[in-house]
Amino acid sequence: MTISSTSPESLRIYVDPASSSLHISSLRDRLPVQAPTLFEAKAAKNLTFEDIAKQLGRNEVAVAAIFYGQAQTTSEDAEKLADILGVDKKKLGVQLAGYPFRGQVMDMPPKEPLIYRLYEIVQNYGYAYKAILNEKFGDGIMSAISFSTKVEKETDKDGNNWAVITLRGKWYVRFLERFSGRIDDCEFRLPFSRF
Structure with a gap:
């Protein structure tokens, strides 16, 4: 059994299946030193x-x-x-x-319901996102470092609220595409590489 919330003061209560002992911790226990000061x-x-x-x-x-x-x-x-x-x-x-x-703050998979929905979105649509991104950009990755995101609230004509989350990451092409296509042109070598 686990009970959790996003509030830094919230408790996580769980039973360790191996020892059957009850553990109580909080999100606050996993937050960095500045968190109490800031919150x-x-x-x-x-x-x-x-x-x-x-x-x-x-x-x-x-x-x-x-x-x-x-x-x-x-x-x-x-x-x-x-x-x-x-x-x-x-x-x-x-x-x-x-x-x-x-x-370090979050369990994987997430247990907090709203965060789990975001995880679930990636589970359900991750390969679809990947396929479309590859079609549009070629082989590569979207950066989570050269990255920005924002959250907006929209209300439709019926008064329903909608969450809009925008993810904007720099696209990095696959490493070897920067070269002529021949592995000999690549200066980078992994220690275990045969090439």
Whole structure:
């Protein structure tokens, strides 16, 4: 049994099948050191990610990713963020220094229902996306680093709300396509390569 939520204070309760012992942890336990500082200040000021993003001059998804430890900030962003939230600049600067340790917050497959729906979209449409992207761009990948995303809300004529999530990633062609097609023209060699 697992109970979870996206709130940093929410508890995850689960039974370890191997030992039958009850474990209680929270999302907060898996968040980076800056998360409590950021979330507490955000709640105290009654701000949304959109409010913070407008003042910071960044995308609201990028701002939320900073809170969850999935994005890096510049020192200027850290100072601005401290001003917006009314927290100690030095403390937040130290907490935000370094590099993000991405992917550690979430279970795979995700257990949180909304996040699971996003995972399910990729499960259901992943190969269709891949086929269409390959037809349009050739062999390659869409970057998740040279990347931007946004979330918008649309309301149709019947008053139904629709979530619109845009993913925009730089297209990288398959490595060997940059060369003449002959493996001899490629300077890159894997240590186990026969070629």
